[in-house]
Amino acid sequence: MYLLTNLEQERAMRIAKDQCLGITQRGNDLKSQPIEGPPLNFSEVTSTFCPTRRRLYISRVLGVPSKTSKSMALGSMEHASASIVFKKVKSAQSCGGEMNHVAEELEAIASCDESATAALWSDNNLDNIEKYCSDAEISYQDTLPEYLAVVKEFLLLEANRLRQKYPLTNTAPAILAIEEYIDGYGLGVNRGKIDCLLRLSDGSIMICDMKRKSWGDNHDGKIQIAGYALAMEKEYHIPVSVGCLVFSSTLPNSGKEPEREIFAINDNYRGEFISMRDKAIQIASGRHLPPIPNNAEWKCKGCDARESCSTIK
Ligand code: SF4
Numbered sequence: 497m498y499l500l501t502n503l504e505q506e507r508a509m510r511i512a513k514d515q516c517l518g519i520t521q522r523g524n525d526l527k528s529q530p531i532e533g534p535p536l537n538f539s540e541v542t543s544t545f546c547p548t549r550r551r552l553y554i555s556r557v558l559g560v561p562s563k564t565s566k567s568m569a570l571g572s573m574e575h576a577s578a579s580i581v582f583k584k585v586k587s588a589q590s591c592g593g594e595m596n597h598v599a600e601e602l603e604a605i606a607s608c609d610e611s612a613t614a615a616l617w618s619d620n621n622l623d624n625i626e627k628y629c630s631d632a633e634i635s636y637q638d639t640l641p642e643y644l645a646v647v648k649e650f651l652l653l654e655a656n657r658l659r660q661k662y663p664l665t666n667t668a669p670a671i672l673a674i675e676e677y678i679d680g681y682g683l684g685v686n687r688g689k690i691d692c693l694l695r696l697s698d699g700s701i702m703i704c705d706m707k708r709k710s711w712g713d714n715h716d717g718k719i720q721i722a723g724y725a726l727a728m729e730k731e732y733h734i735p736v737s738v739g740c741l742v743f744s745s746t747l748p749n750s751g752k753e754p755e756r757e758i759f760a761i762n763d764n765y766r767g768e769f770i771s772m773r774d775k776a777i778q779i780a781s782g783r784h785l786p787p788i789p790n791n792a793e794w795k796c797k798g799c800d801a802r803e804s805c806s807t808i809k
Pocket of ligand 1: 801805
């Protein structure tokens with residue numbers, strides 16, 4: 497899922513090389529300071545689910561927390577599965593192990609019956625699954641089979657991909673980190689979790705982020721990755737010029753490859769992150785209540801803060 501085909505890697509390296517020359521807003525060299533206010537999470541800065549950011553005001557100023565939906569709970573579960581798979585791949589890469597052995601391990605887990613798979617998973621993250629379900633107010637017992645089906649599908653696809661397309665060679669992208677926290681404080685943002693950091697064969701660093709669905713031009717996701725790149729550059733003084741959005745919703749029961757979108761983390765995305773950060777901090781400080789957006793009924797319909805939203809003036 498996070499590994500790239502040779503062609504994709506070549507494309508990513510070309511992007512990194514071209515964009516390295518043109519970027520003026522590197523995290524370690526930012527001129528603008530964040531405005532005063534509460535540090536927000538990366539996703540709070542970049543989410544435009546509520547077009548005017550009124551939902552942010554409701555959660556940060558009025559203290560109405562966001563509810564976890566079933567879809568968000570499944571997304572968290574997919575992240576947890578990917579984390580286990582790619583930690584195995586990372587460890588095989590770092591000790592010169594065989595990718596075939598990793599694939600066999602994944603297939604063995606996938607071939608277990610439901611209770612055995614659940615038991616195998618319990619060491620790592622079954623507690624989290626219970627928490628996701630309780631946050632989303634859904635039954636853990638009812639959801640577990642659905643989750644395990646997603647996990648099995650995921651494991652078999654990844655095992656297949658490791659065998660067919662991603663043999664361990666010196667030129668394969670190396671997994672540097674999985675689910676790694678990055679300190680955003682220097683940027684005026686809380687710490688964030690990067691799904692996967694890859695080092696391409698020319699040494700460039702690439703940030704991958706998993707999303708459940710592809711929405712339009714996936715703009716928010718790209719700005720979020722730009723925020724991570726700025727934070728990494730600030731913290732480690734290494735340029736990060738290329739990002740990849742990986743869409744997991746193509747996985748369950750489809751047998752299809754996950755879609756991946758590789759893109760340049762250019763000055764536009766960087767600038768947008770900075771201005772969205774300042775606007776979000778301003779809203780979260782209670783300096784102004786954003787209006788109800790026009791023509792967003794379909795979003796309001798699916799919004800967990802609908803009741804609170806209609807009562808505030
Ligand atoms: S109900 Fe609509 S306007 Fe209100 S917070 Fe939710 S999305 Fe925004």
